[in-house]
Amino acid sequence: MSKIHVTTTVNGDEVDFLCDPRETLLDCLRDRLNLTGAKEGCGTGDCGACSVTLDGRLVCSCLVLGVEAEGKEIGTVEGIADGDVLHPLQKKFIEYAALQCGVCTPGILVAAKALLEKNPDPTEEEVRYWLAGNLCRCTGYDKIIRAVMDTAAELREAV
Amino acid sequence: MALDDRKTDFKFVGTRPDRPDGLDKVTGRAKFGADMYAPGMLHGAILRSPHAHARIVKIDTSKAEALKDVKAVVTRADFSDEVEFKPGLEGEFWNVLENVMAGEKALYDGHAVAAVAATSALAARDALKLIEVEYEVLPHVTDVDKAMEPDAPVIREGAADYSVPEGMHPNVVRYHESGHGDVEAGFAEADLVIEDHFDTEATHQGYIEPHACLAMLGNDGKGELWCCTQGHWIVQKTCAALLGIETSQLRVTASEIGGGFGGKTTVFIEPVALALSRKANRPVKLVMSRSEVFRATGPTASASMDVKIGMKKDGTITAAQGVFRLQGGAFPGAPGDFTAMCAFAPYNLTNVRQVGYDVMTNRPKQAAYRAPGAPMGAFAVESVIDELCNQLGLDPIDVRLKNAAREGTKASYGPRYPRIGLVETLEAAKAHPHYSAPLKPGQGRGISCGFWFNHGGETSVSLALSEDGSAQVMVGTPDIGGSRASMALMAAEVLGIPYENIRVTVADTATLGYNDVSHGSRVTYASGLATIKAAQNAVEKLCERAAAKWGIPVDAVKWENGCAVPSGPNAGDFDPLPIAEITADMGRTGGPISGHFEATPEGAGVSFGTHIVDAEVDRETGKTTITRYTVIQDAGKAIHPTYVEGQFQGGAAQGIGWALNEEYIYGEDGRLQNAVFLDYRIPVASDLPMIDTVIVEVPNPGHPFGVRGVGETGIVPPLAAIANAVSNAAGVRMRQLPMSPPRVLAALKGDG
Amino acid sequence: MVEVHLWSGLRSLTGGREVVEVEASNTGELLRELVRAYPQLEGPIQAGVSVAIDGRIIASGLTEPIPEGSEVYLMQRLRGG
Numbered sequence: 001m002s003k004i005h006v007t008t009t010v011n012g013d014e015v016d017f018l019c020d021p022r023e024t025l026l027d028c029l030r031d032r033l034n035l036t037g038a039k040e041g042c043g044t045g046d047c048g049a050c051s052v053t054l055d056g057r058l059v060c061s062c063l064v065l066g067v068e069a070e071g072k073e074i075g076t077v078e079g080i081a082d083g084d085v086l087h088p089l090q091k092k093f094i095e096y097a098a099l100q101c102g103v104c105t106p107g108i109l110v111a112a113k114a115l116l117e118k119n120p121d122p123t124e125e126e127v128r129y130w131l132a133g134n135l136c137r138c139t140g141y142d143k144i145i146r147a148v149m150d151t152a153a154e155l156r157e158a159v
Numbered sequence: 160m161a162l163d164d165r166k167t168d169f170k171f172v173g174t175r176p177d178r179p180d181g182l183d184k185v186t187g188r189a190k191f192g193a194d195m196y197a198p199g200m201l202h203g204a205i206l207r208s209p210h211a212h213a214r215i216v217k218i219d220t221s222k223a224e225a226l227k228d229v230k231a232v233v234t235r236a237d238f239s240d241e242v243e244f245k246p247g248l249e250g251e252f253w254n255v256l257e258n259v260m261a262g263e264k265a266l267y268d269g270h271a272v273a274a275v276a277a278t279s280a281l282a283a284r285d286a287l288k289l290i291e292v293e294y295e296v297l298p299h300v301t302d303v304d305k306a307m308e309p310d311a312p313v314i315r316e317g318a319a320d321y322s323v324p325e326g327m328h329p330n331v332v333r334y335h336e337s338g339h340g341d342v343e344a345g346f347a348e349a350d351l352v353i354e355d356h357f358d359t360e361a362t363h364q365g366y367i368e369p370h371a372c373l374a375m376l377g378n379d380g381k382g383e384l385w386c387c388t389q390g391h392w393i394v395q396k397t398c399a400a401l402l403g404i405e406t407s408q409l410r411v412t413a414s415e416i417g418g419g420f421g422g423k424t425t426v427f428i429e430p431v432a433l434a435l436s437r438k439a440n441r442p443v444k445l446v447m448s449r450s451e452v453f454r455a456t457g458p459t460a461s462a463s464m465d466v467k468i469g470m471k472k473d474g475t476i477t478a479a480q481g482v483f484r485l486q487g488g489a490f491p492g493a494p495g496d497f498t499a500m501c502a503f504a505p506y507n508l509t510n511v512r513q514v515g516y517d518v519m520t521n522r523p524k525q526a527a528y529r530a531p532g533a534p535m536g537a538f539a540v541e542s543v544i545d546e547l548c549n550q551l552g553l554d555p556i557d558v559r560l561k562n563a564a565r566e567g568t569k570a571s572y573g574p575r576y577p578r579i580g581l582v583e584t585l586e587a588a589k590a591h592p593h594y595s596a597p598l599k600p601g602q603g604r605g606i607s608c609g610f611w612f613n614h615g616g617e618t619s620v621s622l623a624l625s626e627d628g629s630a631q632v633m634v635g636t637p638d639i640g641g642s643r644a645s646m647a648l649m650a651a652e653v654l655g656i657p658y659e660n661i662r663v664t665v666a667d668t669a670t671l672g673y674n675d676v677s678h679g680s681r682v683t684y685a686s687g688l689a690t691i692k693a694a695q696n697a698v699e700k701l702c703e704r705a706a707a708k709w710g711i712p713v714d715a716v717k718w719e720n721g722c723a724v725p726s727g728p729n730a731g732d733f734d735p736l737p738i739a740e741i742t743a744d745m746g747r748t749g750g751p752i753s754g755h756f757e758a759t760p761e762g763a764g765v766s767f768g769t770h771i772v773d774a775e776v777d778r779e780t781g782k783t784t785i786t787r788y789t790v791i792q793d794a795g796k797a798i799h800p801t802y803v804e805g806q807f808q809g810g811a812a813q814g815i816g817w818a819l820n821e822e823y824i825y826g827e828d829g830r831l832q833n834a835v836f837l838d839y840r841i842p843v844a845s846d847l848p849m850i851d852t853v854i855v856e857v858p859n860p861g862h863p864f865g866v867r868g869v870g871e872t873g874i875v876p877p878l879a880a881i882a883n884a885v886s887n888a889a890g891v892r893m894r895q896l897p898m899s900p901p902r903v904l905a906a907l908k909g910d911g
Numbered sequence: 912m913v914e915v916h917l918w919s920g921l922r923s924l925t926g927g928r929e930v931v932e933v934e935a936s937n938t939g940e941l942l943r944e945l946v947r948a949y950p951q952l953e954g955p956i957q958a959g960v961s962v963a964i965d966g967r968i969i970a971s972g973l974t975e976p977i978p979e980g981s982e983v984y985l986m987q988r989l990r991g992g
Binding site for chain 1: 175177178185187189190191193279368415416417418419420801804805808847849850
Binding site for chain 3: 334612
């Protein structure tokens, strides 16, 4: 089957790849660009482990085709830290033990970052509903919610 | 382990440092099962039966093989023919082989029948469509009670073991009966006897990471396997047997594991990937889709249970009896024996009798799920106790305290308990502000106790010191929930060096001796014990070097705060010798210094917990909301308290899903109806409240620091505690899980 | 002699007895002697058993000593999740 050439921007870097028109953006990120931070937990948009941003919008990359990335800006977990400086969310996730196995963590970090950019002062309920599309089977969410709330507070103070 | 080498004052243990793999896990660097690639790699895909029960008449793979992108096709003929069928669990290799690739019959919807390896994942999936399988569809059964009826279709003749009494249906494959006293006499003494029937549905462990592996196997019988697993030695042993190769020629490396909860203690795709690789002579990557995970990997067993308990007006239980029928799919293994042994274990009973059945049906082979078998039994037993308390007007914690098992109590499963912490958890529950907090209208409160055995298992640990005095620890138990942090804390405690100076690695099968799976809540207990012993072994050698340097006997040297010091004023006057000064020239003072420990520790120590739940029931929709949740559990000694809390919270959350939403739904055609996360709904963040925790510490005499495993017990009380809360809120006893809105609504309307 | 308490499901294999006596000083000997005295116990012992000695559960070890006068129970082999 003939492949399609896609040029896109990932975490600020211009990249290009060839892909089958049936391949998802998640497949392309992982198999074509070696960015394995986004995970496939379901392939049906239910678990959020593959969360990335597409032109700033939070999406499940398993529900986006690779060819749709043409000309877009994609943000993944690999782009959250600023060089060797972790994003406050990343620091708080470690500090709060907001992960056990860590497989849902990349998606949750991408989603939580998108939340805080939109709403710097979310209530607990708002955090819970925003992250309702990101499944975690290990933690019961308690420490995740606390880590996100505390990061929000810290970022507000820093402003 | 003698009591006298137990430590009680700690410098590192009990602190909450950052986990060593934290950076990898928050940056996307951590490599999970599907994150490995190899040059020349092929992609595998598995063809699965659409029928619940069917004879495989013929498989024609010729059209798939003719595709140029396809490099290998395998069926059952590509696996070892020397794996022997035996009844019950004795022939577990045969059971696993039959499960990973069907032989004469497809036994459930989703059962693997053939597999292909092709140059891309899409090409592999396309090729599956060209494999022609001729099935002769057979009658099927998916319900546990129906599978025991005389006219039920027989899944497999001869699968029953020695334990099954004569006259039972061949689908009953194992039977357990235990207890003591005279239950009939006990019931006669009671002021109130309640007997009731309870059902639970099968639930899936629901780990977010689907099974994934990368396999290489040559015709020389040498192989490499990378996979997500709770235990890579069991993978090595099983794959070698199923493929007919030498165990030690297959090197298995455990990837980071994206959750397991018992479901990754066996193999599903690994032998298939190896068989494809052997045939294609190229590396093969195989990754399950979510629907494959639901259809073909182990859910837990479903259960049908009858429980009868007699109580005096003062709350004394006079007798207890339970019959627990567990369905574990098309193979022996449903933990009816464990349900029976755990169900009444929290209580001091004069008269108790428990019966467990392991029943086969046309469903996927059940796998262990966090305290396998225990949550269902606790649901039935603790519901009946709650109902007795309600009808006799007694406080549910007081009644449990009155009947609680203590040190010396004869357990319902036989022996007497050593030091246990059930009473302490009940007392902490009673004193907790949650228990006395007022309830709002429409809310109900539920209590439940829970018990799990915990496990030791084969364990090897090696610890090597570096010249700068730092240490590397090699363990063989995959880190599911932060165990590298607790291993480093325990090693730091013994060595007296900073936590940060210790690197813990999960070693592959070629670099360490055999290790049992990360299951049975055993990692912090057993790998922890072995880490402590390995560190002590290294400390002995450090002391020897110091003694030689000082020219004094080794027993005149002791280890303190990371330094060798003279053991007393008579030993001589020497300045403390820090570890780094000893290791700096260790190559010239006797060679590298390492510590080792290998054993099967036999002192895991049983564990108890008590949960308090508040639930609110919407009488119009039947929807239940958990408004407050408190977990109280005995951890023996919490090495890293934050991760102990995490285990408590995770167990409770999984229990909430099991109680309220999760279930395997089969159609009349025997096909699984809800094999996606949208329809099999595990709890999401907006479903849950914060989950409060209380860590009780009643030291386990079997561990040098007092550790009891904490991973599993936390899922035992939730089903019952939530059912009691919902029943008390709704004013109707809920006897069937999950308590989904339609089921609660039906109960409220009186036709449930 | 060690008094061994069996689980009641095993009674049919020991002529109705739930407590049997064998000569043994460790767990391995105990299992061997049980099979010698009651050959039908081979099934359950092959399938896997654990032994509790004075309340301490020995999941699988065959070398654990059994002190004189200890209370010994045969149990189903412990498994984990």
